[in-house]
Amino acid sequence: MTPKQALELATAVSARSHPDLEVLRQRGNDVLIARVPASDPASVIVKCWNRRGPRGSLRRLTRSNIGWREATALRRLETLNTPAPRCLAYLTLPPGTPHTEALLSTDLGPCRDSTDYFKEHIKPDPHARAAFNRTLIDITRNMIAEGLLDPDHRLPNIVITPQDQPVRIDFELCIPVRFPRLHPRLHGDMLGVFLASYVFAVQPDLNLAADFARALLRELPPSPGVLRRAQLTLNTMVDRQKRETGIFSPLELAPLMP
Numbered sequence: 733m734t735p736k737q738a739l740e741l742a743t744a745v746s747a748r749s750h751p752d753l754e755v756l757r758q759r760g761n762d763v764l765i766a767r768v769p770a771s772d773p774a775s776v777i778v779k780c781w782n783r784r785g786p787r788g789s790l791r792r793l794t795r796s797n798i799g800w801r802e803a804t805a806l807r808r809l810e811t812l813n814t815p816a817p818r819c820l821a822y823l824t825l826p827p828g829t830p831h832t833e834a835l836l837s838t839d840l841g842p843c844r845d846s847t848d849y850f851k852e853h854i855k856p857d858p859h860a861r862a863a864f865n866r867t868l869i870d871i872t873r874n875m876i877a878e879g880l881l882d883p884d885h886r887l888p889n890i891v892i893t894p895q896d897q898p899v900r901i902d903f904e905l906c907i908p909v910r911f912p913r914l915h916p917r918l919h920g921d922m923l924g925v926f927l928a929s930y931v932f933a934v935q936p937d938l939n940l941a942a943d944f945a946r947a948l949l950r951e952l953p954p955s956p957g958v959l960r961r962a963q964l965t966l967n968t969m970v971d972r973q974k975r976e977t978g979i980f981s982p983l984e985l986a987p988l989m990p
Contacts, residue, residue, distance in 0.1 A: 805903035
């Protein structure tokens with residue numbers, strides 16, 4: 733796909749003028765995500781954002797906007813062969829277009845929710861669970877190694893493709909940094925959110941959660957500051973679930989450190 737073709741396709745999606753547009757998600761005039769057919773690849777996911785005004789312009793200028801962040805994450809992960817959609821183009825849309833920017837990525841096909849899939853197919857099978865956990869840890873390691881710290885790194889942002897492959901999607905909140913060790917708060921939030929999402933998937937069997945946390949912490953040993961922040965974030969999410977549902981699934985990380 734040439735840059736001109738990418739721009740024409742994104743503009744048509746934003747304007748809702750593409751004849752074969754399939755809207756996947758829409759949030760008012762702010763966000764539009766759609767699937768559209770293309771020649772190469774066969775179909776494309778187009779995400780459009782509307783970020784106008786001085787603040788939006790400044791973010792695009794400084795490359796701190798969510799579209800650029802997601803494009804950066806996808807491009808970096810592709811070099812590591814990490815399961816994620818391939819970024820085809822990131823574009824600033826022309827004046828008069830309903831949205832200001834767009835990201836084009838490869839279509840993964842009809843995917844399944846990883847949490848539901850895990851509960852139904854992975855959790856009861858020790859071998860499948862070990863392979864799934866291995867993929868989760870590898871994705872997390874590669875993100876951190878590339879300085880991609882994402883406070884929204886959680887199981888619901890991992891989908892299962894028609895080929896039964898776990899793939900990480902949705903990097904809007906991912907922040908590229910040069911040295912992850914200089915960002916203990918962000919690093920800790922990433923680990924805490926991720927572990928809490930795993931707890932929610934396996935509860936009430938907290939032994940499985942502890943086993944996964946132990947393996948993750950062994951392979952990606954956090955600094956004391958990162959560990960404290962991860963525990964705080966994990967506790968916040970677990971406490972919120974207790975308030976909202978009455979389910980309480982605490983997990984202490986320090987005893988699981990190698």
